[in-house]
Amino acid sequence: MNTRIVTVIGVGNMGGGMAANLLGKGWNVQVCDIDAAKVAALAQLSATAMARPADAAAESQAFIVCVVDAAQTEEVLFGEQGLARMLRPGHAVMLCPTIAPQDVESFAARLAERGVHTLDAPMSGGPARARDGSMSLMLACEQAVYERHAGLLRDLSAKVFHISEKPGDGARTKLVNNLLAGINLVGAAEALALAGRLGLDLGKTLDVIEQSSGQSWIGSDRMRRAIAGDYAPRAHVTLLEKDTRLAVAAARTAGFEGPLGERASRVFVEAHQAGLAGEDDAALFKHLGGKS
Incomplete structure (x- = not known):
């Protein structure tokens, strides 16, 4: 060979x-x-x-x-x-x-x-x-x-x-990782949307977060793009929608129910239903920023 x-x-x-x-x-x-x-x-x-x-x-x-x-x-x-x-x-x-x-x-x-x-x-x-x-x-x-x-x-x-x-254990590990990635991304989008509603400068706010306890890699990566208005798809909304859905299903199979996973998964579904399926998942910021 x-x-x-x-x-x-x-x-x-x-x-x-x-x-x-x-x-x-x-x-x-x-x-x-x-x-x-x-x-x-x-x-x-x-x-x-x-x-x-x-x-x-x-x-x-x-x-x-x-x-x-x-x-x-x-x-x-x-x-x-x-x-x-x-x-x-x-x-x-x-x-x-x-x-x-x-x-x-x-x-x-x-x-x-x-x-x-x-x-x-x-x-x-x-x-x-x-x-x-x-x-x-x-x-x-x-x-x-x-x-x-x-x-x-x-x-x-x-x-x-x-x-x-x-x-199968590789898949299980990936689902655990991506569930946390989904939770972190929803949290970062929510926090930055709140910053905007409070009248804060989004770039400076993210500068602080990146050097403080709220930092996450996916939050920084996606929210930098969101601030720039760049929603060209590197990872479509539908990917973490799928992955978090699979992770929640795996949790149910294992008899585990956490407080955040299913709710975060639902946010990706909502973004999809709002017409953002084909955009980068940084679009969660746009989705949550439009909520009153």
């Missing part, structure tokens, strides 16, 4: 950043996406374009699936032109979407029937960090599989956390 060939299916904001990062580190990267423009942009960087997942090179060290949800993952893996048509025993599939742990477990079991290894590998940090390799990668897979692909994982992320050997 040529350890310098890798396949990335789904090259949107995160997958595209990962592919560009690997190309810059000398990997031979195959890319596939329903958006031809995204594939063409990476082809300009020397990636090899694929029309369908089933066209992936059998020599690939890993097949990285970086789509949005479980339905798209199902299509990529087991659809009519999915990876399953060419996967062989010993191959490895990295599942990077934020999906329910039960879905990860189901995909891993079906792949295992074919002798294919699963790396449950959700990520966090945004497109810029995917591009420069500084994103976080939450990994659940067998130790031997982890060691076999350690070089690829190091090139993908300077922050690889090997959570456990059980597929």
Whole structure:
């Protein structure tokens, strides 16, 4: 197996950043996406374009699936032109979407029937960090599989956390993280909207927050964009809407009910219903700032 060939299916904001990062580190990267423009942009960087997942090179060290949800993952893996048509025993599939742990477990079991290894590998940090390799990668897979692909994982992320050997635990960790991200973002948007209502300078207020106890990375990142009126989507409102919904569902399954998660999740739903689904999730500021 040529350890310098890798396949990335789904090259949107995160997958595209990962592919560009690997190309810059000398990997031979195959890319596939329903958006031809995204594939063409990476082809300009020397990636090899694929029309369908089933066209992936059998020599690939890993097949990285970086789509949005479980339905798209199902299509990529087991659809009519999915990876399953060419996967062989010993191959490895990295599942990077934020999906329910039960879905990860189901995909891993079906792949295992074919002798294919699963790396449950959700990520966090945004497109810029995917591009420069500084994103976080939450990994659940067998130790031997982890060691076999350690070089690829190091090139993908300077922050690889090997959570456990059980597929599904990566997804669980990501949901916990993203629930807190959602809560923090709703809180930051609410606080800055209040600052505006109190007549405070928003930039100076955020300067204070960033050096004080109210600071959060996602709050600073998104609210700086909101202050600038920049709602071009890096992470659509619908992504944390999905992720917080999945996290609340996982909490219910575990018999846990917290005071903030479900309410924060509802704010993303409300922003979606207000027509902000296609905007960056910094638009929560615009949504909450319009409330009386």
